[in-house]
Amino acid sequence: MSSSDREFRPVRAVRSTGRLAGIAFAVVFLGLAGACTVRPVYMPVANSPKVYADLSAIAINGVADRVAQEVRNNLIVAFTGGRAPPPAIYTLSMTVDTSEERLGFERDDTAPAYQVTVSVRYELTEIASGRSIVRTIGRGVASYDRSNQNFANVRARLDAENRAALAAAEEIQLRLALELANKKAS
Numbered sequence: 736m737s738s739s740d741r742e743f744r745p746v747r748a749v750r751s752t753g754r755l756a757g758i759a760f761a762v763v764f765l766g767l768a769g770a771c772t773v774r775p776v777y778m779p780v781a782n783s784p785k786v787y788a789d790l791s792a793i794a795i796n797g798v799a800d801r802v803a804q805e806v807r808n809n810l811i812v813a814f815t816g817g818r819a820p821p822p823a824i825y826t827l828s829m830t831v832d833t834s835e836e837r838l839g840f841e842r843d844d845t846a847p848a849y850q851v852t853v854s855v856r857y858e859l860t861e862i863a864s865g866r867s868i869v870r871t872i873g874r875g876v877a878s879y880d881r882s883n884q885n886f887a888n889v890r891a892r893l894d895a896e897n898r899a900a901l902a903a904a905e906e907i908q909l910r911l912a913l914e915l916a917n918k919k920a921s
Contacts, residue, residue, distance in 0.1 A: 789915040790814045790908070793859065794823035802896050803831035806855055809904035825868065827911075829857035831903075833896060838878065850878045851892065853899040859911060869914045875902030 791814050798807050806829070814820070831853060838848040858870040877898035879891040 789824070789919070790912060791816075791818070791820050792822065792824040793911070794820075794826045794862075796826060796828045798829065798831065800831070802833045802853055802900055803829070803855075805897055805900035806831055806853065806904050806907075809901050810907060813904060813908045823862060826860050826862055827857055828860070829855050831855050831900075833899075835892070848878055848880050849892070849895070850876060851895040851899050852876050853896065853903045855903050855907060857907060859914070868918065869911065871910065873903045873907040873910065875899035875904070875906065877902065 793814055795807050795810055795814075798804055810827070832855075834852045834854070836850050836852075838850050853875045855873045855875075856871075857873065859868040860866065861868055875898070877895040879895040881888045881891065
């Protein structure tokens with residue numbers, strides 16, 4: 736009997752059975768792992784309906800410049816979801832500072848990178864008592880590259896400022912939601 740006359744069917748059957756078992760194990764494992772969530776045991780849930788109701792009851796004071804207005808608009812949409820807000824329980828006052836710095840230096844200065852930082856000093860005050868709930872600073876950072884075209888540079892900086900304003904607004908929303916959830920829990 737030569738080696739070409741041998742039959743390899745049992746080996747193929749074992750390989751295909753092992754492959755099917757491996758695929759079945761992977762499907763079961765991914766299904767179980769997808770159902771898992773990690774959450775601190777004693778932390779209040781910051782996305783409960785009560786917290787959303789509290790966030791929508793925040794009146795945001797007016798601001799002076801374009802970047803501050805971007806932060807304010809992002810917060811209004813985040814707090815109310817585009818719906819009409821209920822009567823205000825809290826007021827949020829903020830001042831916004833924008834800075835720009837060069838990140839790296841190229842020999843030929845063809846495409847230097849810049850970073851825009853939006854810093855927001857804000858204070859949440861309860862209207863009824865006048866008591867300050869939280870006072871802190873939120874920051875958003877975004878970078879952009881410059882070219883040798885002036886309009887492209889102006890547009891890139893505006894886009895970076897908008898991205899940094901959105902990042903700052905998201906940080907502020909998270910901090911306020913956590914603070915109001917902690918206030919409800921205590």
